[in-house]
Amino acid sequence: MFFKKGKWYVSFAITFDLQNDVSEERKKAIGVDRGLKYIAVAGDKETGNYIHFSGKQIGHIRRKFSRLRRQLQKARNVKALKRLENKEHRIIQYWNHVISKEIIRFAQEQGASVIKIEDLKHIRSMKKHWKRSDRNVNSWAFFDLEAKITYKAQLAELEVQKVNPFKTSQECSNCGKAVKKNRRGSLYKCSCGYKKNADVNASFVIGTRPCKKEKTTTAA
Ligand SMILES: [Zn+2]
Numbered sequence: 001m002f003f004k005k006g007k008w009y010v011s012f013a014i015t016f017d018l019q020n021d022v023s024e025e026r027k028k029a030i031g032v033d034r035g036l037k038y039i040a041v042a043g044d045k046e047t048g049n050y051i052h053f054s055g056k057q058i059g060h061i062r063r064k065f066s067r068l069r070r071q072l073q074k075a076r077n078v079k080a081l082k083r084l085e086n087k088e089h090r091i092i093q094y095w096n097h098v099i100s101k102e103i104i105r106f107a108q109e110q111g112a113s114v115i116k117i118e119d120l121k122h123i124r125s126m127k128k129h130w131k132r133s134d135r136n137v138n139s140w141a142f143f144d145l146e147a148k149i150t151y152k153a154q155l156a157e158l159e160v161q162k163v164n165p166f167k168t169s170q171e172c173s174n175c176g177k178a179v180k181k182n183r184r185g186s187l188y189k190c191s192c193g194y195k196k197n198a199d200v201n202a203s204f205v206i207g208t209r210p211c212k213k214e215k216t217t218t219a220a
Contacts (some may be wrong), residue, residue: 029114031207043203044110101147118165163209173204
């Protein structure tokens with residue numbers, strides 16, 4: 001404790017418990033990759049097990065909404081646009097509810113206590129591939145799924161950790177090398193001999209990435 005400019009300050013040091021860090025490493029985790037073709041893939045690299053949710057079933061619905069949205073945007077029909085958006089959100093919410101439930105079940109079946117997902121605070125790189133008129137709803141769908149996974153994980157006493165999304169789709173989950181051309185469409189093929197569905201490979205990479213550490217600040 002020290003006195004400075006008429007105020008008392010308490011200073012303390014934050015120490016890291018090494019033992020704790022080691023046990024963090026030992027926690028079993030599954031990885032979840034989010035996309036549009038596959039809405040989500042959850043994978044466990046340790047066992048090679050995975051589940052995927054194809055966007056096929058709702059793909060045509062979303063394309064229909066996309067078409068309608070562009071028409072309404074052109075006509076500047078704000079009221080109808082809002083109605084359409086609400087309707088689409090309800091459909092997406094229903095699917096995200098089903099998907100997040102299955103992801104939690106998968107994690108439990110694998111005996112995992114951690115679910116790792118990409119930190120998509122900055123999803124600029126993904127937005128590039130989306131039609132301008134679809135960007136808002138696609139981002140919304142991604143974050144809604146994340147919120148539902150987080151909520152259901154809490155109820156199941158599972159931890160959700162965010163990992164750095166950098167090159168998760170280019171990295172080989174077997175040897176760790178990141179090569180862009182290894183990913184061709186839906187197949188990932190590495191020079192180390194590893195071959196896998198690209199989204200499953202990405203879920204394995206995400207599941208084994210270290211958790212993003214929050215910066216600690218000192219308190220006065
Ligand atoms: Zn490899």
